[in-house]
Amino acid sequence: MQHFASDNYAGICPEALAALIEANNSGHEPAYGDDSWTQGVCDRIRDLFQTDCEVFFVFNGTAANSLALASLCQSYHSLICHELAHIETDECGGPEFFSGGSKLLTAPGIDGKLTPDAIETIVTRRADIHYPKPKVVTLTQSTEVGTVYSVEEIRAIAAIAKRRHLKVHMDGARFANAVASLNVHPSEITWRAGVDVLCFGGTKNGLPVGEAVIFFDKTLAVDFAYRLKQAGQLASKMRFISAPWLGLLNNDVWLRNAKHANAMAQLMAERLAGIDGVKVMFKPQANAVFAELPPHVAQALRAKGWKFYQFIGSGGCRLMCAWDTLAETVEQFTDEIRALCAAR
Numbered sequence: 001m002q003h004f005a006s007d008n009y010a011g012i013c014p015e016a017l018a019a020l021i022e023a024n025n026s027g028h029e030p031a032y033g034d035d036s037w038t039q040g041v042c043d044r045i046r047d048l049f050q051t052d053c054e055v056f057f058v059f060n061g062t063a064a065n066s067l068a069l070a071s072l073c074q075s076y077h078s079l080i081c082h083e084l085a086h087i088e089t090d091e092c093g094g095p096e097f098f099s100g101g102s103k104l105l106t107a108p109g110i111d112g113k114l115t116p117d118a119i120e121t122i123v124t125r126r127a128d129i130h131y132p133k134p135k136v137v138t139l140t141q142s143t144e145v146g147t148v149y150s151v152e153e154i155r156a157i158a159a160i161a162k163r164r165h166l167k168v169h170m171d172g173a174r175f176a177n178a179v180a181s182l183n184v185h186p187s188e189i190t191w192r193a194g195v196d197v198l199c200f201g202g203t204k205n206g207l208p209v210g211e212a213v214i215f216f217d218k219t220l221a222v223d224f225a226y227r228l229k230q231a232g233q234l235a236s237k238m239r240f241i242s243a244p245w246l247g248l249l250n251n252d253v254w255l256r257n258a259k260h261a262n263a264m265a266q267l268m269a270e271r272l273a274g275i276d277g278v279k280v281m282f283k284p285q286a287n288a289v290f291a292e293l294p295p296h297v298a299q300a301l302r303a304k305g306w307k308f309y310q311f312i313g314s315g316g317c318r319l320m321c322a323w324d325t326l327a328e329t330v331e332q333f334t335d336e337i338r339a340l341c342a343a344r
């Protein structure tokens, strides 16, 4: 059975699994990232972004974000994020912990997005010694509510960040879905737009485990390897985290996976829009659909075994599509919702 709780409910995509097995069959390799697989994937990522960046691999997104952000801040600094940001709501204080106390300053914003005005308001609110000094602005792309920042929106935020001497971090747990949705080159929404560090998510796109931390400003990556090691994020058999990336990067499987997940979310939204009593809350631009379902309908769906989150992000039911979500699963799920809504 497939579910809509999270895109991390899905398994490993066949291409990533094949690369993992190939790496395993290739004999002994140096440990701690000095292997040929890891070196090769780092080069592929540099090719993909068309720039000479520093690439690191970690086990999960919380570590990627927490450690990347910690490397941009001193303990007395603050980070500006949206109030629904994963780093604020779902990382158990990881960024604060690893930075030694940097405070998250949250801003509201429609569609889960920060705006230049909101950032400006926070930066200019206080300038005295008693307030943690803003140092970083962090964006989630695609956002926690399934929307996407446009190239112009990122540029505008990066411009204000530059003016205010803030570094720009991007939580790209679903970066692939944003690239697929915008149909742009990945560089256009990262370093070419002013992003300094990207946490590029692989897990939700079809990897078994592992995210890449990409420093476009290489000076910010100084000593980052030590930070990873201290945090328990330096994998000795790193090739088993890095090699599956080859499966995603070859033939643009990562984009194909993301496009498919996005298309399934579009299908879900279309079907839900046609059901009386159901309201789609945000215009789905990536692989998530947020919908208000009558409480008895949500309850009945759960009783039938469907798994999905409620009241995550900004309320409603969050329906997340993955690289392997079948159209039939979406049809079956929405058929059941239609029948339950009609029964009342």
Ligand SMILES: *Cc1c(COP(=O)(O)O)cnc(C)c1O
Residues within 6 Å of the ligand: 060, 061, 062, 063, 065, 086, 087, 140, 143, 144, 171, 173, 174, 203
């Ligand atoms: C899933 C996710 C992460 C990473 O979560 P982990 O469970 O730590 O891998 C980070 N940011 C966002 C927006 C996410 O959805």
